Amino acid sequence: SNVEHPAVEACLKKLEEEGLVDVTYVPVGKDGRVLASDMISAIGQNTVLVTLMLANNESGALQPVKEVAEHCRQNGVLFHTDAAQACGKVSVNIDDLGGPDMVTLVGHKLGAPKGVAALYVRPNCLTENGRQLPQSYGKGGIMLTGGGQEGGRRAGTENVPYIAGFGRSAELALANLESNMDHMERMRSRLLSKLQSHLGEDNVRPNGPSDPNYRLPNTLSVGLKNVQSGLLLSNISNEVAASASAACHSGGSGSISAVLRAMNVPVEFAMGTLRLSVGPSTTSDDIDRAASIIAKEAKQQLMAPSK
Numbered sequence: 001s002n003v004e005h006p007a008v009e010a011c012l013k014k015l016e017e018e019g020l021v022d023v024t025y026v027p028v029g030k031d032g033r034v035l036a037s038d039m040i041s042a043i044g045q046n047t048v049l050v051t052l053m054l055a056n057n058e059s060g061a062l063q064p065v066k067e068v069a070e071h072c073r074q075n076g077v078l079f080h081t082d083a084a085q086a087c088g089k090v091s092v093n094i095d096d097l098g099g100p101d102m103v104t105l106v107g108h109k110l111g112a113p114k115g116v117a118a119l120y121v122r123p124n125c126l127t128e129n130g131r132q133l134p135q136s137y138g139k140g141g142i143m144l145t146g147g148g149q150e151g152g153r154r155a156g157t158e159n160v161p162y163i164a165g166f167g168r169s170a171e172l173a174l175a176n177l178e179s180n181m182d183h184m185e186r187m188r189s190r191l192l193s194k195l196q197s198h199l200g201e202d203n204v205r206p207n208g209p210s211d212p213n214y215r216l217p218n219t220l221s222v223g224l225k226n227v228q229s230g231l232l233l234s235n236i237s238n239e240v241a242a243s244a245s246a247a248c249h250s251g252g253s254g255s256i257s258a259v260l261r262a263m264n265v266p267v268e269f270a271m272g273t274l275r276l277s278v279g280p281s282t283t284s285d286d287i288d289r290a291a292s293i294i295a296k297e298a299k300q301q302l303m304a305p306s307k
Helices: 005-015 034-039 065-074 160-175 175-199 229-236 258-262 285-304
Strands: 049-051 078-082 102-106 117-121 204-207 219-226 273-277
Touching: 034 065, 065 078, 160 175, 175 204, 175 219, 175 285, 229 273, 229 285
Parallel strands: 049 078, 078 102
Antiparallel strands: 102 117, 204 219, 219 273
């Protein structure tokens, strides 16, 4: 899609610049979701890989991974999904995702330490349907040369404590997934309702799907009309943890993010968009206090004389 995380997009752009691949970017709609039919229609005879994130890191929109993954499997095309943002918020069970060939998972999204991640690779998928790995990549597909760690695929001594922490976090996330999803959805809805109550519904615009079945339960991308999100965040940063776009690549420049542009969010809301996240431990009091602080700062900004 045209809203992939920079970890995927930048890699593809680099390969394009080197003339190694041609990439087709399928646009999302105003709700931040791409149509499965559009993704499938973009697959050509020479397509070797389709990659589609499971959940967008800014809007929280869930993409039609299952439908696209099933089509790719039936037609012998490799399929990868970046499920980093979805970990611990919705199911990332391989069957629920339509049997993708590769899935990226990130530890800190579900409570593990920062700096540990995993790539699921379906057995034999890289050599099926006449595919052959370049000889320099070996039989297993070497990603990082050097030592023989991780089955010879990725060199470097394994960080065992972090791996163990990732595993335990995954166990806990799975055990509590349903209850956590319900709780986070309630907290997200409360946060949106409180902001609209403080500032007026016409001045608070949620970005992304309105149907909870098509978005993450914990992520609220919300635009505050005629507010400068960068200034607002700088003034409340000691009290509320938030970002103007995705927390992992928010530069604070005040520019409109590529994701919001792709969704055609009106500029008066895009410039005031906040990315707010709730978690399993978030309380109603946390929500009420955060909403009050954000609304107070927004009102002060709007009432300030123009320079």
